[in-house]
Amino acid sequence: MNEPMLRKDPAAISSADFFDRARARLRFDVPPGLNDPTIIPKSGDQGTDRMLEIVAREQPVRPAAVLIPVVEHPEPTVLLTQRSAHLNDHAGQISFPGGKIDATDASPLDAALREADEEIGLQRQFIDPIGYLDLYATGFGFRILPTVARVKPGFRLRINQAEVDDAFEVPLAFLMNPANHQIHSKxxxxxxxxxxxxxFAERYIWGATAGILRVLYERIVLP
Known part of the structure; x- marks a missing residue:
């Protein structure tokens, strides 16, 4: 969790500039650590890295993919979900559309697009995938590969109540402002x-979702 020396005002980055930077900096190369337990994704926090080493020895790797849907409004937003309260994993938490990668998925991108359609009815015709963000590991053994995508407005969501209680948008400028990035310990x-x-308002964004958003800030927003 290295705090950068230079902080750029996210309001100074236009929607077009954000997507241009994302296209220049991201690719669709699948990292080997998605499936290899001997490769531990680095978090930047020594305690978390130690936790991930322990988890990798004790639990099987659980490859997963999520979509980071950045909606191209004049002031762009990020589309997030609130997971259903009855789920076994991360019940009630704020998340990205996504889930485990199935054997039938052609790629992590395909898994993320499939899950976004199944969970909230976000159709592929509105989604312009840009590239993979860094691999993110969790204490539950998940290896999450996020896909950053430009989403065209005009979609109509269809919430799958078996998996998701709600879907909502948060201004990208809020999420990319380091002043809003609280650091907690456990x-x-x-x-x-x-x-x-x-x-954000009544929403508590934390854990893997907040961690992935922080990576998005460091990879795309910082010069």
Whole structure:
């Protein structure tokens, strides 16, 4: 969790500039760590990295893919979901559309697009995939590969209540402003680890979702 020396005002980055930067900096190369337990994705936090090493030895790798849908409004937004309260994993938490990669998925991108359609009815005709963000690992054994995508306005969502309670948009400028990136700590087997939280109105964005948004900020927004 290295705090950058230079902080750029996200309001100074236009929608077109954000997508141009994303296209220049991202690719669709699948990292080997998505399936290889011996490769531990680095988080930038020593405690979290230690936790991930322990988890990789004790649990099977669970490859997953999510979509980061950046909606191309004049002031762009990020489309997020609130997971259903009855789910076994991360019930009620704020998340990106996505889930585990099935054997029938042609690629992590295909998995992310499929899940976005199944969970919230976001149709592929509105989605312009740009590239993969860095691989993100969690304490539950998930290896998450996020796909950044430009989403055209005009879509109509169809919420799958079995998986998602709600879908909502948050201004990209809010999420990309480091002043809104709170740092909290939690203990894992005597190891202190740090994680990000980005509370927005009544929504508490934290954990993997906030961590992935922080990576998006570092990869795309910073010069």
């Amino acid at each position: 203990e894992f087997r005597g190891i202190e680890r740090f994680y990000y939280a980005m509370p």
